[in-house]
Amino acid sequence: MARVAVVGGGISGLAAAHRLRTLLGPGTRIDVLDQRDRVGGVLHTVDLAGVPFDVGAEAFLARRPEVPALLAELGLTDALVHPTRAAASVRAAGRTGPLPGGTLMGVPTSAARLDGLLSAAGLAAVTAEPELPLSWEPGGDVALGGLLRARFGDEIADRLADPLLGGVYAGRVDALGLRATVPALATALDAGAPSLTAAADTATQVHPARDSRVEGARVAGSVQLSGEARPGGSVFGAVRGGYRVLLDALVAASGADVRLRTTVRELQRREGGWRLVLGPTTAPEVLDVDAVVLAVPAPAAARLLAGVAPMAARAAGEIELASSVVVALAFRAADAASLPPTSGVLVAADEPLAVKAFTHSSNKWAHLAEGGLVRLRASLGRFGEASTLQVDDAELVARARADLGALTGITAAPVATHVQRWGGGLPQYGVGHLDRVRMVEEGLPRGVAVAGAALHGVGVPACIATGRAAAERVAAAG
Missing domain, CATH: 3.50.50.60 (FAD/NAD(P)-binding domain)
Structure with a gap:
């Protein structure tokens, strides 16, 4: 050619x-x-208080070969970095607690640890799910949210699956398709899993790093907060x-x-x-x-x-596409002393907050803690909410700061900010x-x-x- x-x-x-x-x-x-x-x-890197800082995707799934292989081909292997062991949290029902383990993008396995996130009734619904009769047409597709609500009740959908998948797609769990967003779960159901819990068990055994379509912090406005090391190495990576x-x-x-x-x-x-x-x-x-x-x-x-x-x-x-915004913030360490030692927090959609997540970037990535400053990024915007983002940058910063104060007690003025708008940045699956x-x-x-x-x-x-x-x-x- x-x-x-x-x-x-x-x-x-x-x-x-x-x-x-x-x-x-x-x-x-x-x-x-x-x-x-x-x-x-x-993908966009800006200068945030003297440090290169990504305000689109901020990480990639390290267990997929594409990025490490490409970095090696380009002679950039030394630029590959991995997150710290800081754990993620979730804000739901007015409380902030650890992001539960033992789930597949919010779908409980039999080992799920959901105490502190769900009510007694919500926990009972999760426990009862394996005994519910399941009707599934192999090869079919349904909205993930509707399936979760029918099997586990509303709390799993609203407090866990929606924050997780909303971080990935800026979409609502009720509009996202099961087969495209959690295909390993659909595959297990096709193979005859008798319940969603059993399907999640099968999917996590076969796909311990989850499917490639639900990687975490990959494109504009998306977030993945959990960066702790796993057997075989860190799940996520970034580029120094x-x-x-x-x-x-x-x-x-x-x-x-x-x-x-x-x-x-x-x-x-x-x-x-x-x-x-x-x-x-x-x-x-x-x-x-x-x-x-x-x-x-x-x-x-x-x-x-x-x-x-x-x-x-x-x-x-x-x-269809969804729009989102990333607000990057840098604070003096003394002004951000009340920041929890977590990698960040996902926010349930029904919380009275404007943000859908904060990434505590300096906690999550050691190379972003340079210069004695604390760097964070707030993610705002879900599918169908484009009008809520049509305000000026100062208002978006104000909303992010207000929610940060509510979640962490940090009220000091940042030393640097950057607002990155992603109009139509995320496709809806x-x-x-x-x-x-x-x-x-x-x-x-x-x-x-x-x-x-x-x-x-x-x-x-x-x-x-x-x-x-x-x-x-x-x-x-x-």
Whole structure:
């Protein structure tokens, strides 16, 4: 191939460009096009009181191979860091307590320890669940929240599963599909598990690190607070210096021509390849290439595919997005002395607080405790709440500080803040999501591939995997 375009300069697109360079060699021109003024998409590193600080994804699932392997390939193995043993907490029913163990993304196993989180009635419902008759159609899909409420009652859904999955997807547990968000549980049910508790037991035995689609702190506004070491090593990792270290290395190694502030308006067929229409309608530009990787959010992919792959476009257009905000805060150590020694706190949706989580970043990551300051990040925003985020930055900081004071007693003014808005940053994995993804991928014409968080997982490793797979698809088509 003489020329390949990658539309989207996030981690998925840059991983695709890097893999294309490996597969196609130095003779192929690779264009990376992005409408933002920087690469990275929903990975973004800023300076917070003198320290590089990620305000999008902040960690990745270390037991998946993609990020460690990519860091090694780029000569960045020394940049890989792991969290401390600080444990996570959850705020529910007006109390803050340890995040319970023995669950699969909030679905109790037989070893779940839920005292202190659930009422006596809630505990009784969990105990009784294995004896309830279960009706399950193998291969089916349902809303996770509805299934949990029917089997365990409302408390498990509201106080545990919703905070956990809300942190991952900025979505409501009642709207998220079981098969896409906790596929190991669906697999166990398909295999004949007699109850949800039994299915969770099976899933955690087979998948001790959980499934890739529910990784934790992976994309904009998402949170994963539990970083304690497990048998075989830490579950999570991060990049010293922030994700920009990885992004810059990918750009350099790919040898791609990166064009920022460039809008791709249309994808057209042409003889022997593809044409991209760029720029404003008043002064359009065309770019002719042999193949295209679309590493953009689902609505943008749907728009670009509409004229060349209608079935794929329709399916992509059904994937909704949620918006979120990260508020980063830095405090003098003396002013934050009352901060609990935890990695952070997840907040149940029915708590009278604006935030959905705080990550106690300096407790969770030793390299973020430099300079004698305490650094935190607040996450705000769930699906359907975009209007609540349409206030100015000062108001968002004020809301985060008010909730921090309520949870920890910290009321001093921070020495530094940063507000990062993620409009439409998180795809929603609703009921039937896997069917929609299959329709997207099967409906693509030769020479076109898609990548990104809307497909097979919202985490950084999953996004890298989709980028590499997309590169291999278009390279094979040549």
